[in-house]
Amino acid sequence: MGFLVTSLIFAVIGVITCFCTLICCNRGASTNLFHLTLIITATICCWMMWAIVYLAQMKPLIVPILNDSE
Amino acid sequence: MGDTRGGCCPSMDLFRSEPMQLVQLIIPIESAHRTISYLGDLGLLQFKDLNADKSPFQRTYAAQIKRCGEMARKLNFFKEQILRAGLSSKSSVSQVDINIDDLEVKLGELEAELVEINANSEKLQRSYNELLEYKLVLQKAGEFFIAAQSSAVEQQREFESRQTGGDSIEVPLLLEQESLVDQSKPVNLGFLSGLVPREKSMAFERILFRATRGNVFLKQTAVEDPVADPISGEKVEKNVFIVFYSGERAKNKILKICEAFGANRYPFTEDVGKQAQMIAEVSGKLSELKTTIDIGLLHRGNLLQTIGEHFENWNLLARKEKSIYHILNMLSLDVTKKCLVAEGWGPVFATKQIQDALQRAASDSNSQVGPIFQVLLTTEAPPTYFRTNKFSSAFQEIVDAYGVARYQEANPGVYTIVTFPFLFAVMFGDWGHGICLLLATLYFILREKKLSSQKLGDITEMAFGGRYVILMMSLFSIYTGLIYNEFFSVPFGLFGRSAYACRSPDCSDSTTVGLLKVGSTYPFGLDPVWHGTRSELPFLNSLKMKMSILLGVAQMNLGIIISYFNATFFRNSINIWFQFLPQMIFLNSLFGYLSLLIIIKWCTGSNADLYHVMIYMFLGPTEDLAENQLFPGQKNVQIVLLLLALVAVPWMLLPKPFLLKRQHEQRFQGQSYAPLPSGDDSLELDSHHDSHGHEEFEFSEIFVHQLIHTIEFVLGAVSNTASYLRLWALSLAHSELSSVFYDKVLVLSAGFNNIIILIVGIIVFIFATVGVLLLMETLSAFLHALRLHWVEFQNKFYEGDGYKFHPFSFALLDEDDD
Numbered sequence A: 001m002g003f004l005v006t007s008l009i010f011a012v013i014g015v016i017t018c019f020c021t022l023i024c025c026n027r028g029a030s031t032n033l034f035h036l037t038l039i040i041t042a043t044i045c046c047w048m049m050w051a052i053v054y055l056a057q058m059k060p061l062i063v064p065i066l067n068d069s070e
Numbered sequence B: 001m002g003d004t005r006g007g008c009c010p011s012m013d014l015f016r017s018e019p020m021q022l023v024q025l026i027i028p029i030e031s032a033h034r035t036i037s038y039l040g041d042l043g044l045l046q047f048k049d050l051n052a053d054k055s056p057f058q059r060t061y062a063a064q065i066k067r068c069g070e071m072a073r074k075l076n077f078f079k080e081q082i083l084r085a086g087l088s089s090k091s092s093v094s095q096v097d098i099n100i101d102d103l104e105v106k107l108g109e110l111e112a113e114l115v116e117i118n119a120n121s122e123k124l125q126r127s128y129n130e131l132l133e134y135k136l137v138l139q140k141a142g143e144f145f146i147a148a149q150s151s152a153v154e155q156q157r158e159f160e161s162r163q164t165g166g167d168s169i170e171v172p173l174l175l176e177q178e179s180l181v182d183q184s185k186p187v188n189l190g191f192l193s194g195l196v197p198r199e200k201s202m203a204f205e206r207i208l209f210r211a212t213r214g215n216v217f218l219k220q221t222a223v224e225d226p227v228a229d230p231i232s233g234e235k236v237e238k239n240v241f242i243v244f245y246s247g248e249r250a251k252n253k254i255l256k257i258c259e260a261f262g263a264n265r266y267p268f269t270e271d272v273g274k275q276a277q278m279i280a281e282v283s284g285k286l287s288e289l290k291t292t293i294d295i296g297l298l299h300r301g302n303l304l305q306t307i308g309e310h311f312e313n314w315n316l317l318a319r320k321e322k323s324i325y326h327i328l329n330m331l332s333l334d335v336t337k338k339c340l341v342a343e344g345w346g347p348v349f350a351t352k353q354i355q356d357a358l359q360r361a362a363s364d365s366n367s368q369v370g371p372i373f374q375v376l377l378t379t380e381a382p383p384t385y386f387r388t389n390k391f392s393s394a395f396q397e398i399v400d401a402y403g404v405a406r407y408q409e410a411n412p413g414v415y416t417i418v419t420f421p422f423l424f425a426v427m428f429g430d431w432g433h434g435i436c437l438l439l440a441t442l443y444f445i446l447r448e449k450k451l452s453s454q455k456l457g458d459i460t461e462m463a464f465g466g467r468y469v470i471l472m473m474s475l476f477s478i479y480t481g482l483i484y485n486e487f488f489s490v491p492f493g494l495f496g497r498s499a500y501a502c503r504s505p506d507c508s509d510s511t512t513v514g515l516l517k518v519g520s521t522y523p524f525g526l527d528p529v530w531h532g533t534r535s536e537l538p539f540l541n542s543l544k545m546k547m548s549i550l551l552g553v554a555q556m557n558l559g560i561i562i563s564y565f566n567a568t569f570f571r572n573s574i575n576i577w578f579q580f581l582p583q584m585i586f587l588n589s590l591f592g593y594l595s596l597l598i599i600i601k602w603c604t605g606s607n608a609d610l611y612h613v614m615i616y617m618f619l620g621p622t623e624d625l626a627e628n629q630l631f632p633g634q635k636n637v638q639i640v641l642l643l644l645a646l647v648a649v650p651w652m653l654l655p656k657p658f659l660l661k662r663q664h665e666q667r668f669q670g671q672s673y674a675p676l677p678s679g680d681d682s683l684e685l686d687s688h689h690d691s692h693g694h695e696e697f698e699f700s701e702i703f704v705h706q707l708i709h710t711i712e713f714v715l716g717a718v719s720n721t722a723s724y725l726r727l728w729a730l731s732l733a734h735s736e737l738s739s740v741f742y743d744k745v746l747v748l749s750a751g752f753n754n755i756i757i758l759i760v761g762i763i764v765f766i767f768a769t770v771g772v773l774l775l776m777e778t779l780s781a782f783l784h785a786l787r788l789h790w791v792e793f794q795n796k797f798y799e800g801d802g803y804k805f806h807p808f809s810f811a812l813l814d815e816d817d818d
Helices: A003-024 A029-058 B029-042 B062-084 B100-165 B173-188 B198-211 B248-260 B272-330 B348-364 B392-402 B413-427 B431-446 B448-452 B458-465 B467-484 B536-569 B573-604 B610-619 B634-653 B655-672 B681-695 B699-723 B726-750 B755-796 B810-817
Strands: B020-028 B189-197 B216-222 B238-246 B264-266 B339-347 B372-376
Touching: A003 A029, A029 B413, A029 B467, A029 B536, A029 B573, B020 B029, B020 B348, B029 B272, B029 B339, B029 B348, B062 B100, B062 B272, B100 B189, B100 B216, B100 B238, B100 B264, B100 B272, B189 B198, B189 B248, B198 B216, B198 B238, B198 B248, B238 B248, B272 B810, B339 B348, B348 B372, B392 B413, B392 B467, B392 B755, B413 B467, B413 B536, B413 B726, B413 B755, B431 B448, B431 B458, B431 B467, B431 B755, B458 B467, B536 B573, B536 B699, B536 B726, B536 B755, B573 B610, B573 B634, B573 B655, B573 B699, B610 B634, B634 B655, B634 B699, B655 B699, B699 B755, B726 B755
Parallel strands: none
Antiparallel strands: B020 B339, B020 B372, B189 B238, B189 B264, B216 B238
C-alpha cells in the first residue's frame, strides 16, 4: 500500500465519520459544525502522525543494525 | 455586538462565547422575591451590584439576611448535633413544601427543645458521674478502712496481750501514759476523701506533705478503669485518696489544695454499717439516673432523626432564601419605593426564558403591574459565557485556567479538545499504557452518576473531573502507540511483514553493515525490526525531532489562522493585512520552508544536511549549496524566502500604529464636527463619556506595544519551534523508560528460570509501570502538552482578558458555599 492509498483511506474514514455524526447526532447547524471541526482536526492529526512516520521510513538513510547478542 | 458576526458559515458551538446583552428589569416590590426566585431556578442572569457603595448593613434587606444567617446558624447547630450523635442526615424522599416563615418558627422551636434536652441530659450526666465517683470512693476507702481496722485490731490485741502478759516490774510506767495519750489522739484526727487525677497525684501528695509540714497521712489507691470527670465529661484515670489530718488549719489548707488540683471530695463515714447503707443508696440512685438518662437520649435521638430527615430540604431552602435576599440587596430601589430596578447580563438566547419567568412570577404573586424587561446599550465589555457540556467543560477549564476568553473571541478550546490529547499522546505513545489509562477512565465514566454525588479525595476528584480529557488522551495514545509500535515497549508486527531483510543468505553482516530494505515500506507505523537494534536510537531521534518540528509548525500555523478568523469577526482589516499576513509569511518562509525541506529529504532520500542549509540560508544566501541541494533552483527560492522574512518584520512593526493613529484622528475629527447634542442631558453625558474614551490615544504607547509584539513574534517563531522539541524529548524518555523496565526487570527476572524471582520481577514491573509510567509520565506529558497549548499555540491569537459569566443560579449554590 502506497502513501496515497493509505492517505485516501484516512480521508475516507474521516468523511464517513463526518457523515455518521451528521446522521446520528444531528443537533442543529452550529453543533454539527462543531462536531465536524473536531472530527476533521482529529483526522488531520492522525494522518499527519502516520504520514510523518511513513515518509521517514520510505528512503531510509540509516538501516537497522542488529545487536551482536542476537 | 451580537449582530456584528462576520463570515458566511453558520456560527460554531463553543467557538465564540454566547452573545450577551445588558438587561434592565423593573420589578414591582411585591413580586420581587418570587421573581428573583424564578430567575434563580432559571440561572441565566448575572446581576450587577447597583448598591456597590453601600455597606451590607445599609442595604434594604439587611434584616432578612440576618434572619437567614440566624437560620443557617441553627441548621449548622443541628448538623453538628446530628454528626455528634452519629446519625446520617439523609435527605427524605418526600419534598414537603414549607414556607420560609414557618421554617423559621419551626427551627426556633426545635433549637429550643434540643438545647433544653442537651442541658438536662448534661445535668443528669454530671450528677450521674458524681455519684459514680462517690461510689468508687466509698468502695475503695471502705476497703482501706476495713484493712486498717483489722490491722489496728490486731495491734490492739497484741498490745493488750503484752499488757496483760507482762504485768511485771519491767514494764515502764510511762508506757501506760503514752498509750493512753495514743488512744486519745485519733479522736482529733479528721479526714477527707475523694478522687484526684492520676497524673497529678504525685504532685498532689508532695504539695500536701509540704503544706502541712508532714502532718498528714495520705493513702491512695488507683482506680482500674478511667472515670468520667463530672465537670469536663471526659474519661480520666484517677486515684481514690484519703487524707488524715489534725486540726482545722490543716483542713482548710487541704481543701484549698484539693480545689487547685481538681480533686473532687466526697463525704465519708467511718462507720462500716453506714458505709454499706450509703453504697446501697448510691447504687439505687445510679440505676434510677441511668434510666432517666437513657430515656432522655432516646428522645434526643428521635428528635435528631426527624431533623435529619428534613435537614437537606431545610438547608437548601434557607440557602436559597439567603441568596435571594443577597440578590435583592443588589437591586436599587426606585424613587417611588414601589419598584426595584435590576440590571444584569444575560445571554441573548435566554431573552424569551427570562421574560417567561418574569411573567410567571407576576401572575403567581397576583401583582397588578407586570415587570418591565428592557435591553440596555452599553460600551462595557460583556462577560464570556460558553455553553459547555460534561464532555467539553473539562477542556474549556484547561483554556480558562490560562485566561478567560475576551468576549466573543475565538475560543482555542474547540481545537484543544483534539490537539491537547493528541500532543499528549505524541509524548505518551504506547498502546499498552494507553489501554491501562482507558480502563481507568472508563471506570470513572461508567460510574459517573454514582461518583459525582460522592465526596472524593483530592487527587481522585481531579482525575474524575478530567475523565473525558483522560479518555481522549488514552484513545490518542493507543493510536500513537500503534504508530510507534510499542506495547509496553514491545513491538508487534500487526500490519504486515517488516520491510527489511538480510543482505546475504547467512545474515553474517547484519550486525555490522545492517539489514537492507527489500520490501515496500511498513504500511502503518514504525517497522518492528527497529526494536533493539543498534541504530534504533539514531533513527528514532531523527524521526521524532523532525516530527516535533512538523507538528509544531502545523499547530502554530493553525494559531495564526485563528487570528485571521478573529480579525474578520471583529471587522479589523488592519489586523489581517498588517498582522496576520506578515506573520504567516515570516513563520512559513523560515520554518514552513524547513518543514518542506524535511519532507523533501524524506521523499528523495537525499543526504543533504538540513542544519547546514538553514544556517547558511542566513549566513551566505548566495553561496553555492553543493551537495546540500535538495531541489533545483533552491538557492533562488531561499533568497526570495529570506527577503520575504526580512520584509515581514517592518511590515508587522510599522504600518499598524500609524494606521491606528489615522483611524483615531478621523473618528475624532468626525466627532468634533458632529451636530450639537440635543437637550437630553443623559445623552450628552453619554457621548461625552464616549469621546473621553477615545481621547486617550497615545501614539508612543501604541508604538511600543507594537514593537514588543513584533519582537515577541519574531523571537517567538524561533523559540516556540524549538519548544516543540519537547515532544521529541518526552516521547523518547517515555519509550526508553518503558523499555528499561521491560528489559531490565521482566526479561531479566524471566531469565533466572525461578518462579519466585519471576513473580518478584512481575510485581516490580507492575509497580514501576503504574507508578512511574502511568502516573508520573502522564502528569509530565500532561503538563508539557498544557504548556504547548497555553504558550506556543495560544499566544498567536488569544487575548484571554475577559471575565467569566457567573449567573445567579440555585444549581450553583452548592459550589459557592463549600
